[in-house]
Amino acid sequence: MRIGSILFPVWEVLDILGPLGVLIRASRIHQQADGNNGITEPAEFVVVSEHGDIPTPSSVGSFAVWPDHSFDTCPQLDVLLVPGGMGTRTQVKNSQILDFVRRQARGARFVVSICTGSAILAESGVLEGKRATTNKMAWKSMIVFGKHVQWVPEARYVVDGNVVTASGVSAGVDMGIWLSEQLFGQAATQQTLAEIQYEPMAAGDDPFWRIHQQPLKDLASAEQPCIKRVILALVDGFELLDIAGIVQVIKYLALRGVSLDIIKLTADSPSLPINEHRIRGHYAFGGDSQASPGGRFSPIRAVCSRSLSMSEALADPARLFGDGLNEFGNI
Structure with missing residues (x-):
């Protein structure tokens, strides 16, 4: 199983580190439970960027990550993670990332976005005719992307077929826990929750939808x-x-x-x-x-x-x- 995360300039740190922290740990627990039977292949985690040959700066500029593949060299992924961040505002116009998402989506088991990464999925056509959600703070500026997307404002994350969209930033951890159950099973996921000491929020109730109905403090x-x-x-x-x-x-x-x-x-x-x-x-x-x-x-x-x-x-x-x-x- 190959799980890949797209990075682009000014990607949101928690959007990727949150779900990956859950998935990597659950994968390890699942593999250890298999023992030496060799039934379960280790999950492979990779990072992909457009060019693949330079570190990619995040929303915290001094925190940068070196990718494993470019869009051209990346093999087919079983799971594709697309983060949000201010960088999505320019990436929605980047034909290279949109084409890459389309290609990968055709063969992926799951296509996932976190936060404003949903705009990239929408512009690539992956959300066409599907239910989806996005960052509640950036709601109005995000739901203009895509043509026939049924945006769900109150959702923490939305699952529609093999496409999963999470709300803002920390919601990626909640979505990652759901995804962990699909990939590595309930037992490994429950142990992961115990180890990271986390209580996930429900998929259908994002309290930040209500919070962001009011103006934030200056x-x-x-x-x-x-x-x-x-x-x-x-x-x-x-x-x-x-x-x-x-x-x-x-x-x-x-x-x-x-x-x-x-x-x-x-x-x-x-x-x-x-x-x-x-x-x-x-x-x-x-x-x-x-x-x-x-x-x-x-x-x-x-x-x-x-x-x-x-x-x-x-x-x-x-x-x-x-x-x-x-x-x-x-x-």
Whole structure:
């Protein structure tokens, strides 16, 4: 089974890291339950971008991910995930991504969008004649896409045949749990929920539909953040859900002048040289504490600005935090 996520400039972090965090964990649990019987093949997770040869920046510009394939080299996917984000506003006019979605949709078991990614599905024709939902905050600007789409405002996520559309951002986690049950079964999904300590919302009731009927508070009058910089230290095997929410919040703090510095912490022994020849600079693999049963890490290869060993960081914390340790305290 091959599960692929499309990335484009200014994709929404939680849209992808949320569902992938659920699916990767459930896949691992499902595979472990199979034991050595060899009945269940490990799921393969890949990341796809238009060109495939450069890291793709997210809605938090300093958080970028290196893709595995371009649209031209990507094999047929069993599950296609399409995120939202401000980048969808330009991608709905990008014939390359629309053609890729159409091609993949013909052979995919499931085609999934999160947040405003529904606009890409709508423009590609995948939502033609189907029920769907999208981000409630951007509702009016999103439902203009597509021709014969039955938009469902109150839904957290909508399943219509093999097409699944989720509401805004965090709804991708709820949708990911439903998708996990279809792909890996109820037992693996229930164990996943217990491990990530999450209670999903119901498919048909999105409280944010009601919330966004009222004007939101003007953020210009909000207090200034008490910090100026957040340092995110990653190690190989970082859990996607552990950082997804933090990075998503930093996106909004960035609008108020807070910056994000991503660094890689390494063991004193050399890291595994997986695809190292392709990576320019530092990077970290995420989504699992070990390589998958098939020997493959999660596809989320996060680009880091610098790298430090654990011993260096412990011996001299200033190398980890820089001037920020003294200036801003615990960050």
